[in-house]
Amino acid sequence: MRFIKANFPADKADAVIKIIEGCKPVDWSMDSGYGRYEKAVEIVVAKGEGQDLVDRLQSLLGGGDDWRVVVMPIEATLPRPDDTILEADKEATQKAKTVSLREELYQKVAGDCTLNTDFIILTVLSAIVAAIGLNGDSVAIVIAAMVIAPLLGPILAFALAAALGDLSLMKKATKTSLTGLVVGFAFAYALSFVMPVNIGSTEMVSRTVIGPEIIALALASGAAAALSLSTGISSALVGVMVAVALLPPSVASALFLGAGETDKAIGAALLLAVNVVCAVLSAQLIFVWKGIRPRTWAGQRKASVSVRINATVWIILLAALAALAYRLNLQVL
Known part of the structure; x- marks a missing residue:
């Protein structure tokens, strides 16, 4: 269940009550404001x-600045809800197109894709750990690097921004993603001059190969990330899935480049590009399938255009990258 609290002017009380009664919540009460x-x-x-309740309240109260709506999850409530409410909760979880509110999704991804000191430090640390793991052919260390890599936020933010037609969030997500990839690449490249690069490492070489299973993994990673966010499921393990598609090929490309293996560096970079395209495309399609769209009609029209343009661009990019990989004699579809 969810707890929604709205503060507003007294002259809006009757209209608010009408909205609440029309939406048939589990329970509600009104009091003097604070x-x-x-x-x-x-x-x-x-x-x-x-x-629908939050959208209607926003439409009613949005003209002024003397209102606020707060949404919070309910961990428990007393008296305990009856079986009818519990069953409704269960059915909503199984059948509802969107479990998380649009505002909840936006708040989370906007925060997770913020470019700040913590993001840069985590990116640097994950790149260093990944470089050591790839160079030492250690799967465990590579996995450890993916656990701390902060790459899930920007990917989801861009996909959600495309689904909502939010250009400002799209720009923010793009800036954070590119900065993270560049910083990680730069530190891994610097490490190639400090330690001898093991170009025969299985973990390294595997990041130069593009095959159907790799593309499927990237598509599944993006889709799983979007589903975890929109349904409220923990995204910790999904973050590792996204990181496995992005961090290792980026670091491998940097190490190969530092070792003078240009062809292999290009192969790993191409794998990175394919993974980014697949993850963003599948995440965006999941958000659209879940019915996540702007509140207003004008916003919905804008979002529809954004979805079509972005999906077309990503599909064309994926086809072009696959063709390029094939021409470079990589194992591709």
Whole structure:
């Protein structure tokens, strides 16, 4: 279930009550407001519900600056909900197109793709650990690097921005993604001059091969990431899936380049490009399938155009990269 609290002017009370009753929540109550707010209402809705309620409240109250709507998950409630409510929660989890609210998704991805000191440090550390693992042919160390790699946020942010037609979030996600990849590549490249590069490492060589299973992995990673976010499932393991598609080939390309193996460096870079395209494309399609779109009609039209353009561009890029890989005599479709 979810807890929704709205603060608003007193003259909007009747309209707010009408909206609440029309949405049929599990429970609700209204009281005097707090601080600068005149009225406050607390609403409990079943899991998977609440998007229409929040949209209607925003449409009613959005013209001024003396309102606020807060959404929080409910861990437990007393008295305990009856079986009907619990069953409704279960059905909503299984059947609802979108379990997480649009605002919840946006808040999370916008925070996770913020370019700050922590993001840079984690990127550097993960690149260093990955370089050591790849060079030493150690799967365990490579996995450790993927655990700390902060690459999930920007990928999901870009895919969600494309689904919503949000150009500002798209730019922010692009900036963070490119910065992370460049910083990781640069530090791995610098390491190639400090330690001898093991160009025969199985972990290194495997990052120069593009095959159907690699493309399927990248597509599955992006789709799983979008599903984990939109359904509220923990994204920790999914973050590792995305990292396995992005971090190792980037670091391998840098190490090969530092060792003077230009052809292998290009192969790993091409694998990275294919993985980025696949992950973003599949994540975007999942968000669209889940029905995540802007609240207003104008926003929905803009988002539809954004989805079509982005999907077309990514599909063309994927086809072009696959063709390039084939011409470079890599194992590709």
